Amino acid sequence: MASFSSTDARNSPPVTDRFSERLRVPWWWWLAAAVVVGVFGYELQLSLHKVSWSPVVYVILALLGAWMLWSMGRAQIRVSTDGELFAHKAHLPATVITRAATIPATAKSSALGRQLDPAAFMMHRAWVKTMVLLVLDDPDDPTPYWLVSTRRPGELIAALGMTDAAATDEA
Numbered sequence: 001m002a003s004f005s006s007t008d009a010r011n012s013p014p015v016t017d018r019f020s021e022r023l024r025v026p027w028w029w030w031l032a033a034a035v036v037v038g039v040f041g042y043e044l045q046l047s048l049h050k051v052s053w054s055p056v057v058y059v060i061l062a063l064l065g066a067w068m069l070w071s072m073g074r075a076q077i078r079v080s081t082d083g084e085l086f087a088h089k090a091h092l093p094a095t096v097i098t099r100a101a102t103i104p105a106t107a108k109s110s111a112l113g114r115q116l117d118p119a120a121f122m123m124h125r126a127w128v129k130t131m132v133l134l135v136l137d138d139p140d141d142p143t144p145y146w147l148v149s150t151r152r153p154g155e156l157i158a159a160l161g162m163t164d165a166a167a168t169d170e171a
Contacts, residue, residue: 019159024073079159087123101166102153105129
């Protein structure tokens with residue numbers, strides 16, 4: 001028979017993360033989606049020759065558009081209390097991170113272009129302008145570094161307990 005003590009998970013205070021950020025799509029994408037739903041819905045209504053059930057097309061398109069934008073904005077970046085990084089569905093222990101640097105919006109295309117190592121892990125969202133580069137030292141993993149989109153790179157690096165190598169290089 002199981003017994004419960006006062007330290008049971010139900011009685012303990014909620015554990016908060018050191019860092020948490022949801023990478024939602026910009027708000028104006030929802031307005032653009034409404035316009036697209038209106039235009040495509042109207043075109044489909046015309047092609048259906050204004051049958052009595054043609055307004056249902058608008059509802060279906062709106063639901064599809066809302067689901068698409070919601071699913072695109074589900075990615076979450078967080079650092080747990082023990083320093084482990086969770087980037088959407090992947091996670092990385094802090095013990096294998098040797099160096100961290102902010103990648104500003106001006107250097108993002110270079111980091112994702114010719115300078116990109118094919119073995120690198122990327123959690124990239126195009127609508128987020130800045131990224132963090134996390135250099136790894138794990139003999140069991142061939143991944144040289146992670147590139148993670150974040151709107152608050154300084155806070156993410158600080159939550160990992162590291163200093164920003166890009167900031168120290170500039171000084």
